[in-house]
Amino acid sequence: MEKTVEFKSKGITLRGVLNVPEGSGPHPLLVMAGGWCYVKEIVMPTYAAELAAVGCATLRFDYRGFGESDGDRRQHIDPWAQIEDYRNALSYAATLSGVDKDRLGIWGISYSGGHALILPAIDPRVRCAISVIPVIDGYESMRLVHGYGKGRFAKLQHALMEDRERRARGEPEQMIPHNVPDPDQALCTWPFTTSYKFFSSAAATFAPNYKALSTMESVELLMQYSVSDFLKRNLNTPIQMLIVEGDEHTPWDLQVEAFNRIGSVRKELSVMSRVTHIGLYSEKDFQIEAAKRNARFVSEQLVKNR
Numbered sequence: 168m169e170k171t172v173e174f175k176s177k178g179i180t181l182r183g184v185l186n187v188p189e190g191s192g193p194h195p196l197l198v199m200a201g202g203w204c205y206v207k208e209i210v211m212p213t214y215a216a217e218l219a220a221v222g223c224a225t226l227r228f229d230y231r232g233f234g235e236s237d238g239d240r241r242q243h244i245d246p247w248a249q250i251e252d253y254r255n256a257l258s259y260a261a262t263l264s265g266v267d268k269d270r271l272g273i274w275g276i277s278y279s280g281g282h283a284l285i286l287p288a289i290d291p292r293v294r295c296a297i298s299v300i301p302v303i304d305g306y307e308s309m310r311l312v313h314g315y316g317k318g319r320f321a322k323l324q325h326a327l328m329e330d331r332e333r334r335a336r337g338e339p340e341q342m343i344p345h346n347v348p349d350p351d352q353a354l355c356t357w358p359f360t361t362s363y364k365f366f367s368s369a370a371a372t373f374a375p376n377y378k379a380l381s382t383m384e385s386v387e388l389l390m391q392y393s394v395s396d397f398l399k400r401n402l403n404t405p406i407q408m409l410i411v412e413g414d415e416h417t418p419w420d421l422q423v424e425a426f427n428r429i430g431s432v433r434k435e436l437s438v439m440s441r442v443t444h445i446g447l448y449s450e451k452d453f454q455i456e457a458a459k460r461n462a463r464f465v466s467e468q469l470v471k472n473r
Contacts, residue, residue, distance in 0.1 A: 172226070174259035176252045182235040183207060183228025183256070187265055188219040195270035195469045196263075197297065198256045199227040202277030203244065203357060204345045204366075204381055206234035208374040210448050214274065217458035221466040225274070226260050228252070234376040242342065242378055244385035246392050250282050250289075257292055270294055270469050274461070277417060277444075278302045281394045284408075284425070288400035295469040296401075297461045298408045300444055303421040305392035311418050313358060319350070323386070326354055330383035343386060345379040356386050359416060361445040368449075398428040405433040405468035409457055416444030435464060 168189075173182045184207060188194060197218060199211050207227045215225040230249050232238035253273065261268035272295035275283030280301025287293040302308055313320035330341045343356055346366060350358030363379075370377045406429055410422045426436045437460050442453040 172259075174228075174256065176231060176255035177248075179231045180237045181228050181231060181252060181256070183226055184215075185263070186215045186219050186225045186227075188222050188224060190222065192265035193267035193270075194222060194224040194265060195272065195295075195465075196224040196226060196260050196266045197272040197274045197295070197465065197469075198253055198260060199225055199274040200230060200249065200253060200256075200279050200282075202275075202279050202302075204233070204242065204378065205277075205279075206374055206376045208234075209369055209377065210276065210454060213451075213454050214458040214461060217455070217462040218274075218465060221462045222470045223462070223465050224266055226256055228256055229376075233378075240382070242380050242385075243382045244278075245388055246278070246282065249279065250285060253279075253282060253286055254290055257290065261292070268292075270472075272296060272465065272469055274299075276300060278389075280408075280417075281392065284394045284401070284406070284429070285397045287404040287406065288397035293404060295465060296404055296406045297465065298406065299457060299461070300410055300414060300417050300447060301394070301408065301422060301425075302389075302392070302417050303394055303425045305389035307421060308417060309386070309390055312416065319354070319358060322354060327383060327387045327390075331387070334384070341383045342380045343383050345381065356381065356389075357416065359445065361443065361449075362416070365445050365449045394425060395428075398425055399430045401434075402430045403433060404431055405435075405464070406431055407435045407437060407461065407464040409437040409439065409460055411442050411444060411447060412438055412440040414444045433468065437464075 169186045172185045211227040229236040274297040276299040280298040283296045283298040287296045346363040347353040347355040
């Protein structure tokens with residue numbers, strides 16, 4: 168059963184969808200949110216359905232400034248504000264009838280996949296974490312995906328400093344596209360034509376609230392973002408990291424290295440082959456397979472572990 172809900176985060180109203188499985192509760196629950204510029208309609212319903220099938224409730228929501236949630240500064244991505252939204256979603260979930268507040272967890276993908284590695288290290292209420300194709304280090308990701316050779320990384324850094332100086336003068340901040348048709352001709356955050364094709368299609372069909380823009384400062388904050396210091400603090404929380412072999416979008420070598428540094432003995436690395444980062448969104452069969460792997464782990468670690 169699904170229903171729309173709303174809750175407060177630092178005084179801002181956030182809106183989401185609560186999915187509660189059939190059967191008597193109380194049920195465990197995973198809080199779900201998306202990656203760069205995502206809204207709750209992007210991929211999350213597939214994962215929520217598979218989790219419900221194993222008896223786990225979900226709460227998927229739009230961050231402040233995105234989709235149906237409030238927030239005056241639209242399309243601004245502050246990772247620590249997003250993590251704060253996750254934590255307030257946990258607080259809201261703990262008040263719900265039919266939900267077991269002692270069996271709460273986190274699910275994240277891409278940028279929020281990184282958040283899913285930070286949250287169990289800072290919030291002891293997180294009893295299970297799922298991290299799908301996560302961003303590990305924002306600076307390294309931008310350096311690698313833009314590439315020194317093509318000069319795009321230097322152009323990106325220059326644009327960020329121009330925007331910083333513009334804001335210091337009290338001038339309007341600049342926006343930057345999430346993706347573009349030709350990354351060699353126009354600056355964007357994630358320079359992949361496959362990303363442009365998928366998200367453009369999503370906006371035109373099932374995710375009309377998605378906007379392919381963020382503030383320029385969002386990219387500056389991304390380049391200060393790293394999960395590194397939090398990995399060793401995850402000592403006992405069950406954590407599944409699901410990645411795709413050869414991921415060039417969120418580099419998989421960084422993901423494997425990060426997984427090996429997670430302190431928890433209750434961790435699992437699940438690697439999918441024959442699919443790309445964006446393919447995990449655009450190819451439904453692979454998306455369902457990933458969701459089933461997540462659901463199996465959650466069933467073992469959270470649903471059955473009362």
